[in-house]
Amino acid sequence: MEVALFIPCYIDQLYPNVAVATLELLQKLGCTVSYPLQQTCCGQPLANSGFSHLSNKCNENFINNFSDAGYIVCPSGSCTLHVKEHLESQSHPSKAEKIKSHIYELSEFITDVLKPKNLSASFPYKVGFLTSCHGQRGLHLSSMSEINEPSFSKPLQLLNNVKGIEIVMPRRIDDCCGFGGTFCVYEEAASIKMGKDRIRDFETNNVDYITGYDVSCLMHLEGILKRNKSRVKTIHIAEILNSGTNG
Amino acid sequence: MGKPVHSILSKNFIADNDRTDWHDETLFMVRKKRDYASNQIPEWETLRQWASQIKAHTLSNLDHYLTVFEKNANANGIQVHWAANAMEHNEIIYGIIKQTGISSMVKSKSMLTEECHLNEYLQDKGIQVTDTDLGEWIIQLRKEHPSHIVLPAIHLKKQDVSDTFHQHIQTEKNNNDPKYLTTAARHHLRNIFIKSKLAITGVNFAIAETGGIVICTNEGNADMGVHGAAVHIACMGIEKIIPETLHLSIFLRLLARSATGQAITTYSSHFTSPRKGQQMHIVIVDNGRTRLLGNNNFRNSLKCIRCAACFNTCPVYRKTGGHSYHSIVAGPIGSILNPNTDIKANADLPFACTLCGSCSNVCPVKIDIHNQLWIWRQQISKEGYAGKTKSLSMKMMAYILSHPNVYRFSGNVFRMTLKYFPLIIKNKLNPWYRQREMPEAPKKSFRQWYIQKQKSEFKKQHIKKDS
Numbered sequence: 001m002e003v004a005l006f007i008p009c010y011i012d013q014l015y016p017n018v019a020v021a022t023l024e025l026l027q028k029l030g031c032t033v034s035y036p037l038q039q040t041c042c043g044q045p046l047a048n049s050g051f052s053h054l055s056n057k058c059n060e061n062f063i064n065n066f067s068d069a070g071y072i073v074c075p076s077g078s079c080t081l082h083v084k085e086h087l088e089s090q091s092h093p094s095k096a097e098k099i100k101s102h103i104y105e106l107s108e109f110i111t112d113v114l115k116p117k118n119l120s121a122s123f124p125y126k127v128g129f130l131t132s133c134h135g136q137r138g139l140h141l142s143s144m145s146e147i148n149e150p151s152f153s154k155p156l157q158l159l160n161n162v163k164g165i166e167i168v169m170p171r172r173i174d175d176c177c178g179f180g181g182t183f184c185v186y187e188e189a190a191s192i193k194m195g196k197d198r199i200r201d202f203e204t205n206n207v208d209y210i211t212g213y214d215v216s217c218l219m220h221l222e223g224i225l226k227r228n229k230s231r232v233k234t235i236h237i238a239e240i241l242n243s244g245t246n247g
Numbered sequence: 248m249g250k251p252v253h254s255i256l257s258k259n260f261i262a263d264n265d266r267t268d269w270h271d272e273t274l275f276m277v278r279k280k281r282d283y284a285s286n287q288i289p290e291w292e293t294l295r296q297w298a299s300q301i302k303a304h305t306l307s308n309l310d311h312y313l314t315v316f317e318k319n320a321n322a323n324g325i326q327v328h329w330a331a332n333a334m335e336h337n338e339i340i341y342g343i344i345k346q347t348g349i350s351s352m353v354k355s356k357s358m359l360t361e362e363c364h365l366n367e368y369l370q371d372k373g374i375q376v377t378d379t380d381l382g383e384w385i386i387q388l389r390k391e392h393p394s395h396i397v398l399p400a401i402h403l404k405k406q407d408v409s410d411t412f413h414q415h416i417q418t419e420k421n422n423n424d425p426k427y428l429t430t431a432a433r434h435h436l437r438n439i440f441i442k443s444k445l446a447i448t449g450v451n452f453a454i455a456e457t458g459g460i461v462i463c464t465n466e467g468n469a470d471m472g473v474h475g476a477a478v479h480i481a482c483m484g485i486e487k488i489i490p491e492t493l494h495l496s497i498f499l500r501l502l503a504r505s506a507t508g509q510a511i512t513t514y515s516s517h518f519t520s521p522r523k524g525q526q527m528h529i530v531i532v533d534n535g536r537t538r539l540l541g542n543n544n545f546r547n548s549l550k551c552i553r554c555a556a557c558f559n560t561c562p563v564y565r566k567t568g569g570h571s572y573h574s575i576v577a578g579p580i581g582s583i584l585n586p587n588t589d590i591k592a593n594a595d596l597p598f599a600c601t602l603c604g605s606c607s608n609v610c611p612v613k614i615d616i617h618n619q620l621w622i623w624r625q626q627i628s629k630e631g632y633a634g635k636t637k638s639l640s641m642k643m644m645a646y647i648l649s650h651p652n653v654y655r656f657s658g659n660v661f662r663m664t665l666k667y668f669p670l671i672i673k674n675k676l677n678p679w680y681r682q683r684e685m686p687e688a689p690k691k692s693f694r695q696w697y698i699q700k701q702k703s704e705f706k707k708q709h710i711k712k713d714s
């Protein structure tokens with residue numbers, strides 16, 4: 001299966017290890033993975049700040065990079081949702097449409113398309129799972145507490161397959177962590193309070209790690225954890241699913 | 248003083264951490280009750296769908312249903328008045344009061360009269376209205392605005408109420424026993440009810456088919472006011488109409504469950520015609536609503552039945568308090584409605600949100616609240632209300648992200664600065680860094696790693712081939 005990797009800008013620059021884990025994981029699951037070299041960003045920081053009218057060129061660049069791809073896979077729920085909801089092109093509307101229907105967040109790509117029997121990953125730690133909002137409510141990666149529906153979770157379905165892992169859910173199962181893109185700086189006080197409250201929820205469970213499918217939310221929590229000298233670390237789901245499978 | 252903005256007001260609110268936690272926990276508990284109540288009904292999601300569709304249909308035929316309502320209400324002996332804006336609404340009510348010569352009156356909860364600043368208007372004319380909803384009355388005594396549309400005094404704790412009552416109705420100092428305080432309020436309000444000859448109420452639903460209105464309360468204060476009054480004035484926005492009584496059952500099942508987790512409000516009172524000798528007036532108000540109606544992006548916001556489920560679930564609302572929204576209607580729905588009234592004064596509100604989407608999924612009439620907030624953001628920035636610094640930085644960002652070379656160059660510079668000259672980034676002017684550490688800067692971007700890896704694999708293959 002041919003897969004083009006979309007690596008969001010901040011992962012490319014600040015969390016390359018997450019991108020490497022994503023790439024290796026997909027290769028181990030039998031995919032031929034390519035990384036289009038001229039990609040930058042999906043334009044979400046512009047659009048969520050109200051400046052989608054400035055994102056035309058950024059969109060065109062995205063389309064140039066990905067219009068030939070079969071499957072596009074991204075290790076971020078939020079960026080995937082942005083592409084699905086807001087990628088637009090005046091000059092290539094059909095290409096934009098094709099991309100929107102072919103882009104997947106990593107964990108849903110594994111559960112819905114690759115469907116491997118098992119993952120042979122192992123991660124012997126106590127891990128708290130952070131449900132990030134855009135992936136959950138936007139991509140419907142998992143059921144939500146607001147809706148009267150049967151419960152399910154694609155990322156947890158994968159994590160439950162990992163040897164030795166102990167998954168802990170926070171008491172408030174899907175309350176927002178307060179990252180919110182530029183919200184985290186323009187509404188600093190609220191963002192920090194929300195982040196601290198999520199962390200407290202995890203810390204009372206004595207977890208070693210907090211994981212999730214959105215590096216941005218994890219980066220926000222990591223920043224607060226480190227500032228407060230917590231022993232809890234953050235790790236992206238791709239890194240867990242790729243662990244213990246090397247070689 | 249500069250104009251109030253959410254980010255600063257909320258910083259002040261959060262400064263009192265214990266109170267913030269209490270506020271957050273209390274409202275989250277209400278949200279939980281709503282979850283429990285909605286989970287008891289297997290057809291919950293279907294009810295939401297129907298309610299949303301009934302409202303969509305009604306909004307598309309609003310002129311029709313409003314005229315049918317007026318005709319039927321008139322036939323029932325109700326006088327119907329039309330107000331284009333808040334001023335007209337207040338003038339109409341003042342006109343009625345003047346004509347009757349009544350000077351003592353009560354009002355049950357009505358967000359519309361808050362929106363029109365009716366109390367202040369009448370007060371300027373020397374007329375005192377007493378709010379009889381307990382929460383409303385408390386904040387009236389304190390000269391505050393509601394911080395929540397269903398629980399208007401939720402920003403106050405019982406000691407605050409004790410202090411307020413001690414000051415205004417001479418309850419025992421520091422006695423903050425809720426039962427003691429509510430009994431005192433009840434005695435005090437009872438006297439006002441008895442004297443009052445005019446009752447102003449809100450409207451939850453106006454039924455076109457019958458020309459009657461329905462008012463939902465838990466305290467029975469609307470009924471108490473109206474039953475003793477010679478004149479009843481009910482105020483409603485044009486969007487309160489539903490076509491038939493049949494539809495009411497759906498909304499009543501949704502409203503209280505969404506609001507507080509109750510199966511139904513304690514009182515769901517129908518007022519279809521005045522008592523013998525009583526006057527009944529209904530004031531129907533536009534005040535910017537037709538502007539929303541004519542706008543495809545925001546029309547859905549008129550479906551709102553003011554249950555406040557979106558408030559209780561909103562993590563930003565719970566942690567920043569209603570007054571941080573510097574408007575009469577706070578919370579997610581307020582952040583849609585307020586920019587419609589004054590885009591400049593409320594340009595910050597659609598940004599006081601992480602777009603988490605919880606609101607849209609609890610909303611009993613399925614308003615796509617967070618999407619509408621996203622659209623407001625686009626409009627606010629396009630019309631130049633986003634602020635100069637933000638606009639400039641967004642232009643720079645757009646340039647960088649549209650040019651792969653520039654992006655890579657900037658990315659390198661950023662990483663290297665963070666690695667070797669961290670103080671340029673790690674300082675108190677950086678709102679990320681004030682209370683959070685920066686991520687550790689890696690030496691290489693993923694792209695650099697990827698290219699190197701490909702090169703080395705390419706070499707390996709060639710070495711293999713050659714040997």
Ligand code: SF4
Binds near residue numbers: 555
């Ligand atoms: S927008 Fe929806 S959830 Fe919010 S108050 Fe209105 S009806 Fe209730």
